[in-house]
Each structure stands twice: as C-alpha cells, then as structure tokens.
Amino acid sequence: MRPRVGRTSGLPWPRKGEGIVDLLRKDRLSAGVGEMMRRYRLIAPLERDGELRFDIVESPDKVTLDYYNTVKAPKSAFFPQAECMMRFGRQLGHFNQVEEVPLDETPTVLLGVRPCDARSFLLLDAIFARGPFLDPYYRARRQNTVVVSLACTKPRQTCFCHAFGSGPEDPEGSDLLLRDAGDAYLVQAVSERGKALLDELGPGLGLEKADDAHIAMAEATRQAAQSRLVAIEPVTGIEAILAGLFDSGVWAEISEKCLACGTCTYTCPTCHCFRIEDMVRAHDGERLRAWDSCMYEIFTKHASGHNPRPDQAARWRQRTMHKFEYLPRNVGRYGCVGCGRCILACPVRMDIRQVLDRVRREAAQQVEVEA
Ligand code: SF4
Ligand code: SF4
Known part of the structure; x- marks a missing residue:
C-alpha cells in the first residue's frame, strides 16, 4: 500500500463565515x-x-x-x-x-x-x-x-x-x-x-x-x-499483523541496539506502568508510587530469580504488543499517539515507525513463505 498522509479526525472547525468561535x-x-x-x-x-x-x-x-x-x-x-x-x-x-x-x-x-x-x-x-x-x-x-x-x-x-x-x-x-x-x-x-x-x-x-x-x-x-507532515502508513490493522508474530525472531533483530535505558517509556505520554515501594527510615516512612519501565530487566523479574521476559527481545515485543495489539483489543485505543518523543529522545535512535514497518515486512514475508 502507498504511504499516505492520514485524514484529521475530530470535531469540524468552523471555516470562513461559519459557526461561532x-x-x-x-x-x-x-x-x-x-x-x-x-x-x-x-x-x-x-x-x-x-x-x-x-x-x-x-x-x-x-x-x-x-x-x-x-x-x-x-x-x-x-x-x-x-x-x-x-x-x-x-x-x-x-x-x-x-x-x-x-x-x-x-x-x-x-x-x-x-x-x-x-x-x-x-x-x-x-x-x-x-x-x-x-x-x-x-x-x-x-x-x-x-x-x-x-x-x-x-x-x-x-x-x-x-x-x-x-x-x-x-x-x-x-x-x-x-x-x-x-x-x-x-x-x-x-x-x-x-x-x-x-x-x-x-x-x-x-x-x-x-x-x-x-x-x-x-x-x-x-x-x-x-x-x-511526513507521509506514513496508517496504523489501523497493525494489531491483526502483530497477533501472528509473538514467536517471531524479528524481535531479536528489532531490539539489537536497544540499551535498555528506559528513556522511551519515561518520555511517552501513554506509558503508564508503575511500581510501589515503601521508603523506610528509622522510625517512619512513606509508600511511594513511581513510573516504571518495561525496558528494564528487573521489571518482570520474580523473587525466585526467574524472569519471564529474559532478554531485550522479549521486552521490545512487550512494548510493541502492548501499545499496538493488547491495548486496542482491551480498551479500544492504541497505546501511542504519534508524538515522536521516543524517537527524539532515544540515545541510539530507535524509531517506533521503523519497528512497525519491520513488523509489516515480516508478516508479509511469512505470508509469502506459507503461500
Ligand atoms: S530509549 Fe532507546 S535505547 Fe533506551 S530503552 Fe528505549 S529503545 Fe532502548
Ligand atoms: S511516539 Fe508513541 S510510543 Fe513514542 S513516545 Fe510518543 S506516544 Fe509514546
């Protein structure tokens, strides 16, 4: 499909001579x-x-x-x-x-x-x-x-x-x-x-x-x-593509240069994971809630030492799936609004638009192989 500039949704703005503003x-x-x-x-x-x-x-x-x-x-x-x-x-x-x-x-x-x-x-x-x-x-x-x-x-x-x-x-x-x-x-x-x-x-x-x-x-x-605005493929439908890529090797390739610094999640307007910790002093303390990041190894590490997301490939799969597959399925909205902050802030220039393009190519290749 040819990349195109998407339409603008929402309430119509009054044009010249119309409406009250x-x-x-x-x-x-x-x-x-x-x-x-x-x-x-x-x-x-x-x-x-x-x-x-x-x-x-x-x-x-x-x-x-x-x-x-x-x-x-x-x-x-x-x-x-x-x-x-x-x-x-x-x-x-x-x-x-x-x-x-x-x-x-x-x-x-x-x-x-x-x-x-x-x-x-x-x-x-x-x-x-x-x-x-x-x-x-x-x-x-x-x-x-x-x-x-x-x-x-x-x-x-x-x-x-x-x-x-x-x-x-x-x-x-x-x-x-x-x-x-x-x-x-x-x-x-x-x-x-x-x-x-x-x-x-x-x-x-x-x-x-x-x-x-x-x-x-x-x-x-x-x-x-x-x-x-730069021409781009509409995101609509990416959730169906992602659903077939959970076990794909593409996540290892996508995550290869990620430093696991968490900057992308801390700058993101939609990321909402948090942790709760008790900060204890000698005779008093506070229970604090603070932002957390799925990019960190410790994010899913169990007390036993087992980690169900053992590498950055699994963490990048989670970040992508959560935003573009699980959230649209569970709450009817993508976990991304296209602000571009993570692209600008990432120290190794990971680009979530390129991740989505790579995912689409991977799915297309799988279809060709199966055909
Ligand atoms: S900002 Fe870049 S390097 Fe840091 S965790 Fe996110 S993708 Fe990885
Ligand atoms: S482009 Fe999407 S994923 Fe990146 S910071 Fe903005 S909303 Fe978050």
Whole structure:
C-alpha cells in the first residue's frame, strides 16, 4: 500500500463565515493567564534548566506557547513521576501509625497541551478511570482539571499523529482548543467543561467574536502545518499483523541496539506502568508510587530469580504488543499517539515507525513463505 498522509479526525472547525468561535488577542494572553492563575492552579509549558516542561505557573510571563513539544509529556499533571500514597510511623510504646495522604482535588487548568498529548489522556482514562479498577489518585486530579490545548503550527519530522487518523488541530481529548491566527488565537469549546471555563473567564479574557480574516488565517496555518507532515502508513490493522508474530525472531533483530535505558517509556505520554515501594527510615516512612519501565530487566523479574521476559527481545515485543495489539483489543485505543518523543529522545535512535514497518515486512514475508 502507498504511504499516505492520514485524514484529521475530530470535531469540524468552523471555516470562513461559519459557526461561532471566539477570538483571544495575543496581547491579552498574559492578562488571561493571570486571570486563570487567580482562580486555578495553572500548569503550562515553562523553561526550566534549559528544558521546556509542564510545571505550575508562578508568573504569567514565564508561560511559553510557541514551542514544538515538551521533552516529557504532560501526563504528570494527573499521574506524577513519583507520588506519596501514605505515610507511616512508629512511636515508642504505641502501635504503628498510618496517615493517609489526601487526594489532590485542586481545581486546575492545564494550558498549552499539544493535540497528540490531549488524546493520550483518553488512553490513560481508559486505564485509570474506567472499568472495575479505578485509581483514586489519577481520577481526583483528572476530574478537577480543564485541558486547554493549542493546535500545532510546526509539526516535526518525527510527528506521526496522522498515522492514527489524527492531526495537528485534532480537538479529541481537549476541553478547549486554541488555534493560531496571527495576532490572535481562535478559541473553541470542545466539551461542556471547556464551555464552562470560557463562560467563567470570558469577560476577564476580553474575548471577541472571530472575524472572517482571522478564521482564514487560522485555516492557512492549519494547511501549512498539515503540509509539513511526513507521509506514513496508517496504523489501523497493525494489531491483526502483530497477533501472528509473538514467536517471531524479528524481535531479536528489532531490539539489537536497544540499551535498555528506559528513556522511551519515561518520555511517552501513554506509558503508564508503575511500581510501589515503601521508603523506610528509622522510625517512619512513606509508600511511594513511581513510573516504571518495561525496558528494564528487573521489571518482570520474580523473587525466585526467574524472569519471564529474559532478554531485550522479549521486552521490545512487550512494548510493541502492548501499545499496538493488547491495548486496542482491551480498551479500544492504541497505546501511542504519534508524538515522536521516543524517537527524539532515544540515545541510539530507535524509531517506533521503523519497528512497525519491520513488523509489516515480516508478516508479509511469512505470508509469502506459507503461500
Ligand atoms: S530509549 Fe532507546 S535505547 Fe533506551 S530503552 Fe528505549 S529503545 Fe532502548
Ligand atoms: S510510543 Fe513514542 S511516539 Fe508513541 S506516544 Fe509514546 S513516545 Fe510518543
């Protein structure tokens, strides 16, 4: 099949002369950020130690919205890299003391999220906030957060959201979506929660009704962003291909240069495996939950010393199968949104797009051999 640029899914954007959309002048952005900070905990991209990362905003002029994407994903707003689940201690002559940590229900606005990362929250919701096993820590933060996304104007060569039928202005997973329109942003409410935020903040933001000239400018920006996307095979159907490759030797070849550093999983917006450890001091301690990585040897090592995933080939098979076969089968979503972070961050330039291509070739070769 010829590689192609996928279509963009989600709500239709108003075109010139259609629909109702608000306009936020960029010279009012700082005042708008200040307004959000007064009412909410605001988390947005900030430059810290030479790196752009999502963090709590302390000063409106530190917010950076003109960026490609952050090194680490904004999932930490709901699922921090490390969090305390409870504290315990012992007082002489008394029983053990256990202190629960209150859930974080602080009303929050998460600003400046890229559309791929906004879609990653829907996968995390399926894991932590649906079905029989509900995660109270994740749910408390998620339920109290409004996601304000910003459409991409400059997708990177490593971006492949379009392989999933998405695109640089996909509103799925966002509550509000901003689109660049020159000296202003077009603002559209995607969910009821986003609409409520606009109703609350609208007067303070100085929103105007978008005019045709700004809608046309946003459309030109969208087309320019779309044209930067590299042609790629759609991911749809990869799960059926993977199902026949569990015992294939292709995983040894794919994983050969992997260093097992775990960087790919720590930067990924959809990876969600964690471990729980008790950090014990002389008379007290904490139970912590922290991100973990299936790329590590110890990840599946049993206390007996047996390891059901004994080598990097088995670990790379797990990473690929989990994202592209088990998750779509179990929760109806891929465990990848095409953000390209793992490609950029990997020290040996492992490229998950090439892994999928290699998997497709392997399956095609098997079919030829059997025919
Ligand atoms: S970042 Fe690269 S080298 Fe490190 S574990 Fe992932 S694939 Fe392997
Ligand atoms: S697997 Fe790589 S490209 Fe896909 S969502 Fe994770 S970091 Fe992004």
